[in-house]
Amino acid sequence: MNAPFEGIGASVRRKEDLRFISGNGHYTDDINRPGQLHAVIKRSDRPHAKILSIDTAAAQAAPGVVAVFTGADTAGLGSIPCGWQIHNKDGSPMAEPRHPVLAEGFVRHVGDPIAVVIADTKQHAKDAAELLAIDLEELPAVATVTAATAPGAYLVHEGAAGNLCYDWHLGDKAATEAAFASAAKIVKLDLENNRLIPNAMEPRAALGDFDASSGDYTLYTTSQNPHVIRLLMGAFVLGLPEHRLRVVAPDVGGGFGSKIYHYAEEAIVTWAAGKLKRPVKWTADRSESFMSDAHGRDHVSTAELALDAQGKFLGLKVHTLANMGAYLSTFATAVPTYLYATLLAGTYTTPVIYVEVKAVFTNTVPVDAYRGAGRPEATFLLERLVDVAAQETGLDRVEIRRKNFIPRDAFPYQTPVALQYDSGDYFATLDAALKTADWAGFPARRAAAAAKGKLRGIGISTYLEACGIAPSKVVGSLGARAGLYEVANIRVHPTGSVTVFTGTHSHGQGHETTMAQLVTDQLGVPFSQVDVVHGDTSKIPFGMGTYGSRSLAVGGSAMVKAMDKIILKGRKIAAHLLEADIDDIEFKDGKFTVAGTDRAKTFGEIALTAYVPHNYPIEELEPGLDETAFYDPKNFTYPGGCHICEVEIDPDTGVTKVINFTAVDDVGRVVNPMIVEGQVQGGVAQGIGQALLENAVYDENGQLLSGSFMDYTMPRADNLPNFSVATENTMCTHNPLGSKGCGEVGAIGSPPAVINAVVDALRDYGVRHINMPASPEKLWSIINAGRPAMAAE
Amino acid sequence: MPQVTLTVNGKAASVEVEGRTLLVEVLRDKLGLTGTHVGCDTSQCGACVVHVDGKAIKSCTTLAWQVDGSTVTTIEGLAAADGTLHPMQEAFREYHALQCGFCTPGMVMSAIDLVTTHPDGLTEQQIRDGLEGNICRCTGYHNIVKAIAAAWPVMHGRGTLAAAAE
Numbered sequence: 001m002n003a004p005f006e007g008i009g010a011s012v013r014r015k016e017d018l019r020f021i022s023g024n025g026h027y028t029d030d031i032n033r034p035g036q037l038h039a040v041i042k043r044s045d046r047p048h049a050k051i052l053s054i055d056t057a058a059a060q061a062a063p064g065v066v067a068v069f070t071g072a073d074t075a076g077l078g079s080i081p082c083g084w085q086i087h088n089k090d091g092s093p094m095a096e097p098r099h100p101v102l103a104e105g106f107v108r109h110v111g112d113p114i115a116v117v118i119a120d121t122k123q124h125a126k127d128a129a130e131l132l133a134i135d136l137e138e139l140p141a142v143a144t145v146t147a148a149t150a151p152g153a154y155l156v157h158e159g160a161a162g163n164l165c166y167d168w169h170l171g172d173k174a175a176t177e178a179a180f181a182s183a184a185k186i187v188k189l190d191l192e193n194n195r196l197i198p199n200a201m202e203p204r205a206a207l208g209d210f211d212a213s214s215g216d217y218t219l220y221t222t223s224q225n226p227h228v229i230r231l232l233m234g235a236f237v238l239g240l241p242e243h244r245l246r247v248v249a250p251d252v253g254g255g256f257g258s259k260i261y262h263y264a265e266e267a268i269v270t271w272a273a274g275k276l277k278r279p280v281k282w283t284a285d286r287s288e289s290f291m292s293d294a295h296g297r298d299h300v301s302t303a304e305l306a307l308d309a310q311g312k313f314l315g316l317k318v319h320t321l322a323n324m325g326a327y328l329s330t331f332a333t334a335v336p337t338y339l340y341a342t343l344l345a346g347t348y349t350t351p352v353i354y355v356e357v358k359a360v361f362t363n364t365v366p367v368d369a370y371r372g373a374g375r376p377e378a379t380f381l382l383e384r385l386v387d388v389a390a391q392e393t394g395l396d397r398v399e400i401r402r403k404n405f406i407p408r409d410a411f412p413y414q415t416p417v418a419l420q421y422d423s424g425d426y427f428a429t430l431d432a433a434l435k436t437a438d439w440a441g442f443p444a445r446r447a448a449a450a451a452k453g454k455l456r457g458i459g460i461s462t463y464l465e466a467c468g469i470a471p472s473k474v475v476g477s478l479g480a481r482a483g484l485y486e487v488a489n490i491r492v493h494p495t496g497s498v499t500v501f502t503g504t505h506s507h508g509q510g511h512e513t514t515m516a517q518l519v520t521d522q523l524g525v526p527f528s529q530v531d532v533v534h535g536d537t538s539k540i541p542f543g544m545g546t547y548g549s550r551s552l553a554v555g556g557s558a559m560v561k562a563m564d565k566i567i568l569k570g571r572k573i574a575a576h577l578l579e580a581d582i583d584d585i586e587f588k589d590g591k592f593t594v595a596g597t598d599r600a601k602t603f604g605e606i607a608l609t610a611y612v613p614h615n616y617p618i619e620e621l622e623p624g625l626d627e628t629a630f631y632d633p634k635n636f637t638y639p640g641g642c643h644i645c646e647v648e649i650d651p652d653t654g655v656t657k658v659i660n661f662t663a664v665d666d667v668g669r670v671v672n673p674m675i676v677e678g679q680v681q682g683g684v685a686q687g688i689g690q691a692l693l694e695n696a697v698y699d700e701n702g703q704l705l706s707g708s709f710m711d712y713t714m715p716r717a718d719n720l721p722n723f724s725v726a727t728e729n730t731m732c733t734h735n736p737l738g739s740k741g742c743g744e745v746g747a748i749g750s751p752p753a754v755i756n757a758v759v760d761a762l763r764d765y766g767v768r769h770i771n772m773p774a775s776p777e778k779l780w781s782i783i784n785a786g787r788p789a790m791a792a793e
Numbered sequence: 794m795p796q797v798t799l800t801v802n803g804k805a806a807s808v809e810v811e812g813r814t815l816l817v818e819v820l821r822d823k824l825g826l827t828g829t830h831v832g833c834d835t836s837q838c839g840a841c842v843v844h845v846d847g848k849a850i851k852s853c854t855t856l857a858w859q860v861d862g863s864t865v866t867t868i869e870g871l872a873a874a875d876g877t878l879h880p881m882q883e884a885f886r887e888y889h890a891l892q893c894g895f896c897t898p899g900m901v902m903s904a905i906d907l908v909t910t911h912p913d914g915l916t917e918q919q920i921r922d923g924l925e926g927n928i929c930r931c932t933g934y935h936n937i938v939k940a941i942a943a944a945w946p947v948m949h950g951r952g953t954l955a956a957a958a959e
């Protein structure tokens with residue numbers, strides 16, 4: 001019997017599932033250490049206030065309480081660092097106010113941590129936290145970028161004039177103005193990208209442990225990148241040497257960006273564990289997650305597109321205000337700049353682009369990358385603008401896109417906003433999606449829906465994104481304070497089984513399966529004999545973690561490099577055993593063979609020889625078969641594709657039902673099609689959520705109104721359709737796998753497809769644009785305002 | 794403190810609780826059954842669903858004393874003694890109905906209840922409506938719906954998972 005195919009291209013069922021479906025997952029809150037204490041954080045319920053006094057006496061005296069700490073105790077700790085320094089137009093660095101672990105003198109958003117109560121049980125800590133007497137003097141607050149940048153707006157930080165973090169730009173302003181001067185048509189659109197709350201299903205948690213005998217610290221935390229946390233927290237906040245600090249991110253229940261960042265609670269439990277010489281654990285309630293996990297999106301933009309008389313794009317001008325929240329989260333500053341402005345060419349040949357971005361402090365939770373991070377904002381802006389341009393020039397929505405697509409033979413393609421795309425075929429994904437969605441048959445479906453009193457619309461989005469942010473040298477020159485390579489260690493055991501140690505982190509993506517498939521494919525080792533280890537700084541080499549759809553494109557490429565070293569060494573060992581020249585040794589299907597003969601050694605025999613080197617070229621070759629490779633990409637990867645959404649709106653209720661959703665994406669080489677489809681389905685669900693349901697709402701004073709699942713509309717099973725998901729792939733030309741990444745495409749391509757469909761459904765009502773979410777209330781109002789009978793009333 | 798006696802996954806358990814102690818706290822903190830998760834504090838997400846006397850309930854909004862004397866099944870108690878998975882567990886794996894795994898235990902327990910209470914058939918719409926109390930952030934529900942539909946004939950003795958896949 002042939003072994004089942006388990007290499008690249010096989011929909012192998014996931015290794016990790018067995019523990020998850022059996023209740024044997026090992027999430028941070030499942031971990032308990034002997035003598036463990038429980039921390040509860042007292043947070044500000046005011047958006048902006050001066051702290052007049054904190055009386056901890058009653059809390060200190062409450063049953064079970066071991067310690068209460070406030071900002072006075074942690075004032076000697078470092079500021080929670082921002083990982084990317086942006087420079088203003090004039091070359092000066094951005095405003096970077098101190099971000100304390102516990103509030104020092106002021107609270108700046110609802111949820112800002114003021115004090116931590118540590119007790120023998122969580123209930124005791126909660127009870128005692130209620131006894132803290134905190135006297136706050138309320139200050140004026142600004143909740144939106146518009147309010148924060150209004151003349152005379154109250155400042156969030158004294159050192160940040162005008163509430164500006166930075167005023168940045170990209171592109172050739174003069175050339176863009178010239179293009180606009182020569183344009184036959186200019187289309188202008190004001191739009192907002194709604195603020196979202198990531199809401200991974202596992203709330204954040206952190207458990208700090210201190211070993212008094214060795215002086216070593218361990219932090220268990222819900223993180224997408226444990227080494228990054230170790231570096232940021234150890235070097236910048238707590239001043240702990242990295243070799244004395246172990247960070248473990250065990251099973252993590254979803255991240256979507258929100259678990260990239262270094263959070264105050266991680267530093268608090270680690271620091272307190274050292275102070276108290278006992279383990280300290282904190283687990284967020286969902287209400288805490290809403291007001292302390294970094295939020296996403298929140299842009300207010302004006303976009304202008306210049307076209308010639310035939311509908312060719314001549315130039316694009318964009319002005320964006322991006323909300324940073326009250327403090328700078330780890331990658332917040334990079335999102336509206338290098339992950340947003342650089343994407344504004346999209347799939348089009350627009351020759352000149354000029355973008356201005358102002359990042360603004362407000363009295364809200366910090367905003368950072370959420371699935372897609374900057375790229376959904378760019379895509380929404382561009383794909384809405386193109387639809388409006390079609391409407392206002394009378395061109396067909398599909399034809400205006402085709403007319404402006406980067407041609408198939410134009411790659412590598414240099415955009416006017418810094419990026420150079422290596423590969424893509426936007427015509428192929430478009431054609432496939434149009435066919436699957438039966439675009440041509442839509443008018444009949446619209447008429448049939450109209451006969452039932454329903455408003456049907458169809459929308460399209462042809463998007464491009466950039467993944468696997470790199471190379472390190474380039475991002476460093478742009479202000480990144482980290483490298484963006486990845487690392488893999490391939491350890492072949494004497495009996496021929498393999499353990500992969502990867503610097504990436506899996507929190508739902510299925511790396512334990514996909515990465516094992518790579519080994520099966522490259523080394524011929526059966527899938528069942530490959531294990532993947534991630535998430536523990538004491539086991540893996542220094543890696544950068546998982547975000548930006550980088551794990552396969554960057555982390556998988558590091559694995560390929562390491563496996564190339566394994567194969568080379570194996571060939572040397574085989575040459576010795578088979579008494580042949582190394583150049584004559586071929587490696588294929590798990591066998592080292594002397595070319596043109598049947599003389600061969602299996603991978604297992606070579607592995608055993610490497611560790612039992614009795615008959616071995618010991619003078620030239622070290623024993624062992626264990627190789628590490630670091631891979632620093634030459635460029636981003638550029639997934640792209642076409643999403644088509646068909647909706648039906650009930651005019652009586654304003655409720656939008658997604659009837660069909662088609663995604664045809666170019667993600668490069670696919671290792672496990674089942675996993676890729678799952679990633680796209682999940683991303684599209686989040687995109688539909690953004691477009692129709694989700695919205696983080698603050699009142700004008702900065703109070704968070706959507707602070708629970710009762711108020712923040714998460715997509716549920718009955719809000720979503722079955723998805724039609726497929727790929728039409730071109731290979732990435734600069735990494736050894738050809739893979740581009742698939743984690744974010746769903747959330748990037750889908751929101752404009754949904755809104756374009758909603759606007760199309762309402763085309764008889766004179767609708768030009770609708771900001772997200774297209775809620776029933778919003779649509780009902782539009783529909784009813786447009787009804788002649790209603791207008792007459 | 795009052796004592797609560799339960800049968801959990803076939804084993805008798807007797808634990809001391811406060812009046813405010815929740816069933817999920819008994820399961821996770823006192824019995825070490827950490828497969829049942831807490832994903833919210835407003836009884837919305839369903840990560841905490843277990844079976845009490847055969848019915849799916851949210852253990853994060855059930856006081857331990859309310860279920861004194863009951864029989865509780867958690868995700869850890871679904872597989873047979875020899876390790877054979879419950880058909881719903883099998884279907885979730887086969888259909889890639891989970892990614893991060895955090896909502897999965899509650900989702901599986903709700904799904905079993907849904908199939909059990911619909912012996913005459915289960916439409917896609919009924920499945921989607923029936924999952925109203927369980928939130929998944931990873932999958933978009935597409936594969937969860939497929940897995941539940943595939944488990945229905947198996948659980949009602951009318952087919953196999955392989956046949957459902959065809």
